[in-house]
Amino acid sequence: MALIQFPDPRTAAHEGILVLGGELNARNLLNAYRQGVFPWPIDGWPLTWFCPEERAILEFKDLHVPRSLRRAQRRAPFRFTIDRNFSAVITCCANIRRTSEQGTWITPQMRRAYCALHQAGHAHSIEAWAGDELVGGLYGVDAGGAFAGESMFHLRSNASKLALLFLIEHLQARGLDWLDVQVMSPHMAALGAKEISRDEFLVKLAEARARGLKLFGR
Numbered sequence: 001m002a003l004i005q006f007p008d009p010r011t012a013a014h015e016g017i018l019v020l021g022g023e024l025n026a027r028n029l030l031n032a033y034r035q036g037v038f039p040w041p042i043d044g045w046p047l048t049w050f051c052p053e054e055r056a057i058l059e060f061k062d063l064h065v066p067r068s069l070r071r072a073q074r075r076a077p078f079r080f081t082i083d084r085n086f087s088a089v090i091t092c093c094a095n096i097r098r099t100s101e102q103g104t105w106i107t108p109q110m111r112r113a114y115c116a117l118h119q120a121g122h123a124h125s126i127e128a129w130a131g132d133e134l135v136g137g138l139y140g141v142d143a144g145g146a147f148a149g150e151s152m153f154h155l156r157s158n159a160s161k162l163a164l165l166f167l168i169e170h171l172q173a174r175g176l177d178w179l180d181v182q183v184m185s186p187h188m189a190a191l192g193a194k195e196i197s198r199d200e201f202l203v204k205l206a207e208a209r210a211r212g213l214k215l216f217g218r
Contacts, residue, residue, distance in 0.1 A: 004022040009051035010199060012051045012052070017050060020049075022049070029122075029141070033143040034143050034209065036198075036201060038051075039110070051198060052183070055197075060177050078156075084127045085127055086125040088134055121217070128166075136156060136159025138150070138164060142215050143205065145214075149181055176213055
């Protein structure tokens with residue numbers, strides 16, 4: 001399995017595309033995330049690896065939780081777990097219908113690769129449960145002390161949003177103070193996320209990785 005040799009992410013040109021092609025596997029995924037790069041399949045193209053000029057992040061000091069969501073959090077309608085069922089979470093993220101999208105970028109090949117990355121201990125899921133029913137969650141990648149959120153889903157109101165707040169509390173307890181959101185969405189903007197330049201993001205990523213935080217496990 002050939003390791004993709006990514007050039008300096010600052011050289012990414014057209015719409016942040018850094019590399020075309022290469023094998024999608026756990027080794028290449030981890031190598032990519034540790035350099036601030038992520039894959040995003042485009043129909044009809046070889047696999048595209050991105051490091052966009054503008055990067056969305058959420059600094060936890062800027063977190064804004066709407067009062068309605070805070071009330072829902074206090075009612076504690078769900079139980080949350082970490083890495084209880086990664087495969088189910090990523091499958092639900094792939095299958096959920098989104099009004100702003102047609103189809104999904106989480107292809108079967110992507111699911112297999114991220115599940116392998118999870119088995120290797122670098123991709124993680126948060127699950128929201130109502131009794132024994134999985135009703136929401138999210139997954140992302142530990143890039144070596146920084147965390148990149150990938151996708152969320154919900155089957156009940158606020159399940160994914162509360163799972164995200166659970167993740168933020170967990171990361172804060174482990175010493176991390178920001179989350180890589182990658183691409184801005186209205187929901188993340190409402191929570192206080194912002195866009196920073198690629199250069200600024202790469203500095204933050206390097207600083208976070210240098211701290212050597214252990215974000216999951218013992």
